[in-house]
Amino acid sequence: MHEELSSPELEKLQLLHRVQLRQLEQTERWIGTELARLHERAARRPLPDGPTLVVSYLREGGQPVMDSVHLGDCRMASKHVRPLTDEQARRALAVDGIRACEICRPDAELGILD
Template sequence: MHEELSSPELEKLRFLQRVQLRQLEQTERWIGAELSRLREVAARRPLPDGPGFVLSYLRRGGRSAADAVHVGDCRLAGKHVKTVTEDQARRALAVDGIPACEFCRPDADLGILE
């Protein structure tokens, strides 16, 4: 019969692997909980009136920078937004390299699929 190879170092590495797998599972649960929380917050936020597309903004280095392009009624757009036209939204996506929101997918509405 063939015995399984083992050493104290191998046992330590297997222990470390089990610990890391548990940590990964915990991190995945935290991510799921945060996504659920974000969905709940987005569901409670009132829908904005009318604009077709908006740019959401974040503060970077003390300055406001465009973060993503959203369809106007996207609840994940945040509260710092600027209404833009279809052409401005297309330019932001195609030329300026501003990403499209992964939830409302304005690139699909604009015909710019990656």
């Protein structure tokens, strides 16, 4: 017959293993609960109404200078922006030479492509 190998040290390690597995399961449940809470909160939060197009400003010599045109929800725009109508955005891109954001592509949205 095959005798099972055992020692006090092995029994301690097996107990530690079972305890750690239970702790890991608990942590995974907590993570699942928190993720569910975050998803629920995000689903309830309304999207802010804002402009569809904005011009982003930078400072040069202490003066604001138009830098780029973005879609209203683009996170690449600086925190200093001004809303634009579609016509103002077209003019800024086509006539004034203001660059279009390469991430949100307002020029494609407006039908202006280089």
